Amino acid sequence: MKITADTVAEAMKTALPNKTKFYFDDDLAGFGFYRTTTGTGTWFAEFRPVAGGSKRRLKLGRVGTLKANEAREAARKAIANAALGKDLAKDRSDERASGTVKQLVEDYIAGKEMKESSRSFYRITLKTHIEPHLGTMKAVAVTRVDVQRAHSKMSKKARYSANRAMALLSAAFVWGSKRGYVPEGMNPAAAIERNKEESRQVYLTEDEMIRLGEALREAETIGIPHKPSESKHAAKEKNRTIYGPHVTGGIRLLMLTGCRLREVLNLRWTEYDSKRGLLLLPDSKTGKKTVVLSEAAQAALDGLPRVGVYVIAGQSAATDKEKPRADLKKPWAAIAGRARLTDVHLHDLRHTFASVGAGDGMSLLTIGKLLGHADAATTQRYAHLHVDPTRAAANAIAGKIADAISGK
Structure with a gap:
């Protein structure tokens, strides 16, 4: 038949066939539609791959959803591509068989050379943020719109983590496109607008440090009182939780060394050189790192009970499956x-260490070395606190000028 909108409409009105009935176009060989016993019509294109083999049939869409002229154009394209050696039916089959976004990111995390700490962070990001929204989608089928919608949903729960998820997803697509996981150059996460981030610069004042010290002593002796219950049946005496020396010791080490949280929690006793007063970290954010310890930091270390491999012992300490403590969030x-510190994070203790040094006039170069900054620009965030030596220099220069112009 000559396939037109009218001829197809007439065919679709006829009685239901006993078996699937095929209609082929008189003008374009290989183009047609078929009608099933339920009355559903489907456009298709048939062609034989240029390399030979059996004839292939590519579904183009439903009759009624796709117009006759649109279906004809789609069929013409499929048949022309087949003549040029490109099999659209096989492309679709490959697409269905291709890996998911979850598989792509997992392979990227496993195959890319990176620090174990970064690998662990990426796995958490995948599981918590990417997988719930995009994990089951075929990687080759993901569009920028899909990623943008996912980023918006992630941002409702965690704005900064949503940005980290986009960075991971983008890196995985770049990696995958170079290795044939997705088409070359495909990266639907590349142009996603990220949430605006503001860097935190929270430093404890002297009064806040005093209150924190009191709370630490209370925590390891009589314990921190629980929040009072609103129930009228609750006991009048508040229960308390005592935190062991490894919890309070970990917090003290964060304050006294300026180390990052994972550097303290992953610290092994074998990495502590008590004679020279050093921590010899084999793997930190910036690679191998030597931490010069103060007398106060050494005293805090020497006062900790040695239980197991790790300095900050966790629940699995001294067992065959010992692992470093996961975090210190709850304590x-x-x-x-208890110390009445509002919106202060554990990482702010590192900032406090640096801010005290800057406020006392230490050079930013020295502070950067103490913190283990690989880039001097990172230490510049404390420059606004580094006023005393700058003021002293300004006084020295301006003093001489003032003496000269005043005739002294």
Whole structure:
């Protein structure tokens, strides 16, 4: 038949066939539609791959959803591509068989050379943010719109983490496109607008440090009192939680060394050189790192009970499957709350270490070395606190000028 909108409409009105009935176009060989026993019509294109083999049939869409002229154009394209050696039916089959976004990111994390700490962080980001929204989608089928919608949903729960998820997703697509996981140059996460981020610069004042010290001593002796219950049946005496020396010791080390949280929690006793007063970290954010310890930091270390491999012992300490402590979030929340510290994170203790040094006139170069900054520009965030030596220099220069112009 000559396939037109009218001829197809007439065919679709006829009685239901006993078996699937095919209609082929008189003008374009290989183009047609078929009608099933339920009355559903489907456009198709048939062609034989240029390399030979059996004839292939490519579904183009439903009759009624796709117009006759649109279906004809789609069929013409499929048949022409087949003549040029490109099999659209096989492309679709490959697409269905291709890996998911979850598989792509997992392969990227496993195959890319990176620090184990970064690998662990990426796995958490994948599981928590990417997988719930995009994980089951075929990687080759993901569009920028899909990623943008996912980023918007992630941002409702965690704005900064949503940005980290986009960075991971973008890196995975770049890696995958070079290795044939997705078409070359495909990266639907590349142009996604990220949430605006503001760097935190929270430093404890001397009064806040005093209150924190009192809370730490209370935590390891009589314990931190629980929040009072609103129930009228609750006991009048508040229960308390005592935190062991490894919890309070970990917090003290964060304050006294300026180390990052994972550097302290992953610290092994074998990495502590007590004679020279050093921590010899084999793997930190910036690679191998030597931490010069103060007398106060050494005293805090020497006062900790040695239980197992890690300095900050966790629940699995001294067992065959010993692991470093995962975090200090819950005890920190209780201790910081007792010290009346508002919106202070554990990482802010590192900032506090640097801010005290800058406020006392130490050079930014020295502070950067203490913190283990690989880039001097990173230490510049503390420059606004580094006023005393600058003021002294200004006084020295301006003093001489003033003496000269005043005739002294």
